[in-house]
Amino acid sequence: MSDILHELFGLAGKTAVVTGGAKGIGAMISRALVRAGVHVLVIGRSAHQGEDFVASLEGPGQAEFLAHDLSTMAGVQAAAADVAERAPAVHLLVNNAGAFSASPVEAADPARWDAEMALNLRAPFFLTQGLLPSMRAAVRPGDPARIINIGSFGALWGKSNNGAYAYGATKAAIHQLTKMLASDLTASGINVNAIAPGYFPSDMTDGFFSAVPGLKDMVVASIPAGRLGTDQDMAGAVIFLASRAGAYVSGTILPLEGAAWQA
Numbered sequence: 001m002s003d004i005l006h007e008l009f010g011l012a013g014k015t016a017v018v019t020g021g022a023k024g025i026g027a028m029i030s031r032a033l034v035r036a037g038v039h040v041l042v043i044g045r046s047a048h049q050g051e052d053f054v055a056s057l058e059g060p061g062q063a064e065f066l067a068h069d070l071s072t073m074a075g076v077q078a079a080a081a082d083v084a085e086r087a088p089a090v091h092l093l094v095n096n097a098g099a100f101s102a103s104p105v106e107a108a109d110p111a112r113w114d115a116e117m118a119l120n121l122r123a124p125f126f127l128t129q130g131l132l133p134s135m136r137a138a139v140r141p142g143d144p145a146r147i148i149n150i151g152s153f154g155a156l157w158g159k160s161n162n163g164a165y166a167y168g169a170t171k172a173a174i175h176q177l178t179k180m181l182a183s184d185l186t187a188s189g190i191n192v193n194a195i196a197p198g199y200f201p202s203d204m205t206d207g208f209f210s211a212v213p214g215l216k217d218m219v220v221a222s223i224p225a226g227r228l229g230t231d232q233d234m235a236g237a238v239i240f241l242a243s244r245a246g247a248y249v250s251g252t253i254l255p256l257e258g259a260a261w262q263a
């Protein structure tokens with residue numbers, strides 16, 4: 001890597017936590033960070049799949065899988081304690097784990113509503129709270145620790161996304177929490193930003209697309225960039241926000257959606 005790329009985008013030797021980091025968008029992020037030389041602590045529920053995933057990653061970094069259910073407060077606290085035991089300092093926290101459902105207003109289910117609020121909204125906030133000491137330990141002059149929350153382009157517009165009411169509300173709230181946390185934490189060396197992805201391939205979008213025949217083609221046709229997001233699109237945004245290049249960026253919601261929101 002040339003000097004300027006190394007200076008601006010190098011991440012080697014840092015430690016990151018990626019929730020939901022063994023599948024979909026989280027896996028794209030974990031894979032990129034390990035290739036950039038980062039020690040990645042991947043959190044998710046599915047232990048076997050998670051272990052297989054981290055074993056498949058190619059360095060120079062390394063990854064460990066931590067099995068925790070972030071939909072409960074006990075799970076969030078156990079995850080924070082586990083991270084603190086394994087890593088003295090956390091340079092990057094990516095709050096990515098999330099769940100999606102959609103239904104007509106009349107069919108919305110309160111239990112499902114609570115589950116999405118717990119995983120998509122409560123977990124990122126309280127995992128952030130639990131990891132603050134580890135993140136403060138990573139802060140260096142001119143090199144803040146970073147939190148990246150994964151929001152959604154669906155929370156940038158007013159459409160119902162086929163009735164994804166709880167999901168959309170959690171994602172709009174994550175965008176707001178991102179700005180509020182940035183206003184409180186940036187002065188002490190922790191930058192907080194969100195990425196608002198458009199459509200990326202994952203179990204979540206597979207479920208969404210398979211619910212309506214032809215929907216995937218219609219969605220792709222509606223995206224001005226003419227395609228879904230890729231590993232490289234996600235990796236580029238995360239590496240920018242996590243590296244020296246993004247050290248002066250805090251409180252931003254970065255749309256990553258090929259202009260789908262504007263369409």
Ligand SMILES: NC(=O)c1ccc[n+]([C@@H]2O[C@H](COP(=O)([O-])OP(=O)(O)OC[C@H]3O[C@@H](n4cnc5c(N)ncnc54)[C@H](OP(=O)(O)O)[C@@H]3O)[C@@H](O)[C@H]2O)c1
Pocket residue numbers: 019020021022023024025026043044045046047068069070071096097098099100119150151152153154196197198199200201202203204205
């Ligand atoms: N894909 C898209 O197009 C898109 C667009 C906008 C925003 N997003 C957002 O991007 C993030 C990732 O979505 P994705 O599409 O990659 O979804 P996905 O393929 O369904 O992955 C969800 C991830 O969250 C983890 N997870 C689910 N429930 C959990 C729990 N209770 N505790 C801990 N981890 C849990 C899953 O691992 P386990 O099953 O092992 O627990 C999995 O790794 C989400 O926040 C989503 O809202 C996605």
